[in-house]
Amino acid sequence: MAELSQLIDSEVFLAYATYTTIVLLKMMLMSVITAYFRMTRKAFSNPEDTATFGKGENAKKFLRTDPDVERVRRGHLNDLENIVPFIGIGLLYALSGPALSTALLHFRIFVGARIFHTIAYLTPLPQPCRGLSWAAGYAVTISMAYRLLTTGLYL
Amino acid sequence: MAELSQLIDSEVFLAYATYTTIVLLKMMLMSVITAYFRMTRKAFSNPEDTATFGKGENAKKFLRTDPDVERVRRGHLNDLENIVPFIGIGLLYALSGPALSTALLHFRIFVGARIFHTIAYLTPLPQPCRGLSWAAGYAVTISMAYRLLTTGLYL
Amino acid sequence: MAELSQLIDSEVFLAYATYTTIVLLKMMLMSVITAYFRMTRKAFSNPEDTATFGKGENAKKFLRTDPDVERVRRGHLNDLENIVPFIGIGLLYALSGPALSTALLHFRIFVGARIFHTIAYLTPLPQPCRGLSWAAGYAVTISMAYRLLTTGLYL
Numbered sequence: 187m188a189e190l191s192q193l194i195d196s197e198v199f200l201a202y203a204t205y206t207t208i209v210l211l212k213m214m215l216m217s218v219i220t221a222y223f224r225m226t227r228k229a230f231s232n233p234e235d236t237a238t239f240g241k242g243e244n245a246k247k248f249l250r251t252d253p254d255v256e257r258v259r260r261g262h263l264n265d266l267e268n269i270v271p272f273i274g275i276g277l278l279y280a281l282s283g284p285a286l287s288t289a290l291l292h293f294r295i296f297v298g299a300r301i302f303h304t305i306a307y308l309t310p311l312p313q314p315c316r317g318l319s320w321a322a323g324y325a326v327t328i329s330m331a332y333r334l335l336t337t338g339l340y341l
Numbered sequence: 342m343a344e345l346s347q348l349i350d351s352e353v354f355l356a357y358a359t360y361t362t363i364v365l366l367k368m369m370l371m372s373v374i375t376a377y378f379r380m381t382r383k384a385f386s387n388p389e390d391t392a393t394f395g396k397g398e399n400a401k402k403f404l405r406t407d408p409d410v411e412r413v414r415r416g417h418l419n420d421l422e423n424i425v426p427f428i429g430i431g432l433l434y435a436l437s438g439p440a441l442s443t444a445l446l447h448f449r450i451f452v453g454a455r456i457f458h459t460i461a462y463l464t465p466l467p468q469p470c471r472g473l474s475w476a477a478g479y480a481v482t483i484s485m486a487y488r489l490l491t492t493g494l495y496l
Numbered sequence: 497m498a499e500l501s502q503l504i505d506s507e508v509f510l511a512y513a514t515y516t517t518i519v520l521l522k523m524m525l526m527s528v529i530t531a532y533f534r535m536t537r538k539a540f541s542n543p544e545d546t547a548t549f550g551k552g553e554n555a556k557k558f559l560r561t562d563p564d565v566e567r568v569r570r571g572h573l574n575d576l577e578n579i580v581p582f583i584g585i586g587l588l589y590a591l592s593g594p595a596l597s598t599a600l601l602h603f604r605i606f607v608g609a610r611i612f613h614t615i616a617y618l619t620p621l622p623q624p625c626r627g628l629s630w631a632a633g634y635a636v637t638i639s640m641a642y643r644l645l646t647t648g649l650y651l
Contacts, residue, residue, distance in 0.1 A: 200495035203433040207486050210426040214482065217422060231415060234465050260541060266421060266576060267527060271520040273429045274583045278513040310544050327524065331517050340510035355650035358588040362641050365581040369637065372577060386570060389620050421576060428584045 198289045202280035205293035206273055209300055213269055216262035219308070220255060227252040261307040265300065268320070271327050272296055279330040282338055292326050299323040353444045357435035360448035361428055364455055368424055371417035374463070375410060382407040416462040420455065423475070426482050427451055434485040437493055447481050454478040508599045512590035515603035516583055519610055523579055526572035529618070530565060537562040571617040575610065578630070581637050582606055589640040592648055602636050609633040 223229075229252035230236050236245040276296075280289065299322035306316040378384075384407035385391050391400040431451075435444065454477035461471040533539075539562035540546050546555040586606075590599065609632035616626040 197495060200493055203437075203489060203493060204495045206429055207433065207489050210429050211483075211486055213422075214426050214479065217479070232412070232465065232471075234468050234471070237468060257542070262422065263418075263573075266425065267523075267572060270425060270576065270580060270583075271524050273425075274516055274520050277432075277587075278517065282513075310542065313544050313547060316542075316544070324524065324527070328521075331521055334513060334517050338510055338513060340507060340514045352650060355648050358592075358644060358648060359650045361584055362588065362644050365584050366638075366641055368577075369581050369634065372634070387567070387620065387626075389623050389626070392623060417577065418573075421580065425580060428580075432587075 196280075197286050198280050198284060201286070201290055201293055202276055205297045206276065209269055209272070209297045212297075212301060212304065213262070213265045216258060216265060216304070220258045220262065223252065223255045223258055227254055229255050257310070258308065261304055264303070264307070264320070268323055268327070269300065272323070275327055275331050275334065278334055282334060284333065292330055296323050296326040299326070351435075352441050353435050353439060356441070356445055356448055357431055360452050361431065364424055364427070364452045367452075367456060367459065368417070368420045371413060371420060371459070375413045375417065378407065378410045378413055382409055384410050412465070413463065416459055419458070419462070419475070423478055423482070424455065427478070430482055430485050430489065433489055437489060439488065447485055451478050451481040454481070506590075507596050508590050508594060511596070511600055511603055512586055515607050516586065519579055519582070519607045522607075522611060522614065523572070523575040526568060526575060526614070530568045530572065533562065533565045533568055537564055539565050567620070568618065571614055574613070574617070574630070578633055578637070579610065582633070585637055585641050585644065588644055592644060594643065602640055606633050606636040609636070 224235075228239070228248045229250050230248050233245070233249060236248040239245050239248055276293070279292070284292075299319045303316060303319040303323065305311070306319055310316070379390075383394070383403045384405050385403050388400070388404060391403040394400050394403055431448070434447070439447075454474045458471060458474040458478065460466070461474055465471070534545075538549070538558045539560050540558050543555070543559060546558040549555050549558055586603070589602070594602075609629045613626060613629040613633065615621070616629055620626070
């Protein structure tokens with residue numbers, strides 16, 4: 187287990203673990219927000235979810251889409267599309283031996299940008315707030331990928 | 342390569358690898374189930390997919406949504422939303438040196454909950470079957486994240 | 497840091513890192529293509545995105561779905577559904593000590609198949625081009641999972 191503890195003792199890897207956990211917890215929060223809006227807006231996708239509101243036609247009217255629910259769902263999917271590349275490329279980046287300060291800068295900008303992206307999406311703030319926060323996270327991931335491909339390319 | 346084999350020889354890591362592989366294979370099965378329902382229900386999204394059913398108006402009528410296909414797709418997306426955090430947080434958790442029995446408990450509950458979630462979604466079983474299986478998997482991931490953030494926080 | 501550099505010096509792991517980065521960059525490209533089609537087709541999901549086109553009814557007509565935008569989004573979701581299992585299972589596979597040539601064969605076929613899948617989806621090429629490229633990537637992931645479960649099962 188010596189190697190494992192040394193791996194986890196590397197400060198860059200610890201920072202990666204911390205920021206990845208935070209941004210994944212933020213993404214998981216989207217599920218709870220979706221459930222909250224589905225219940226307060228009474229807008230469901232599955233017939234079995236509306237059973238508590240009665241039977242037949244009475245329950246059927248809750249099988250509908252709601253703008254607020256759809257907005258949260260778009261934010262959630264955008265998270266998936268952007269956080270998955272960050273986790274994959276970020277792990278390899280953290281193992282490629284970057285300077286701690288550079289790595290921290292990448293991780294902090296990404297996590298900050300994604301949190302701001304969610305706020306901008308759900309409020310909603312006027313554009314280009316959401317667009318710029320998306321671009322900041324995207325640029326961080328590209329920057330890490332660039333380092334990986336220029337230092338350790340193996341085709 | 343000594344370090345690599347020691348990494349992969351850790352029992353906790355082997356358990357993580359096994360359960361992650363199983364739950365990802367389960368998620369991949371959703372693609373096949375979607376394809377199966379698309380073909381039996383004749384409900385497609387792309388014009389090129391309906392070419393075998395003839396041309397023009399005859400093929401166009403198969404460009405439609407079907408409740409069963411949409412149900413599988415919702416289950417697939419829910420898998421993505423929940424399995425991605427499990428893989429990311431679970432990897433870091435497995436490397437943080439938890440007791441083997443505790444780790445196995447986390448992995449087994451998560452994989453069991455996600456398999457039951459799929460059964461509850463596709464049957465469909467009455468609520469709160471699906472809701473509770475979703476919550477069980479969610480709670481496992483939160484528990485692993487809590488351990489990570491309380492033992493190895495690096496901001 | 498000795499162990500980390502040895503980990504990252506393993507040729508199989510380097511190959512995994514390279515191909516994972518490439519396929520994730522390809523997936524990230526889908527976001528840009530979606531944005532491009534949304535702007536050229538003037539088809540948006542959020543009211544705040546249409547503010548530059550004027551106010552009231554004038555802007556509202558751009559809140560619509562467009563076949564080209566939806567096509568890219570389906571390709572993006574298909575990427576997520578297939579690349580996430582590849583990254584998770586591929587990482588564990590790369591750490592399980594496969595022969596370099598076998599590992600390279602797996603990674604190259606997968607990345608090639610996913611790039612061709614995107615071309616087949618966006619052109620669109622007649623079926624079964626897209627279906628076969630999807631199946632090739634799927635088979636690679638199943639093959640890696642099979643090796644993992646037959647050599648290192650720990651339940």
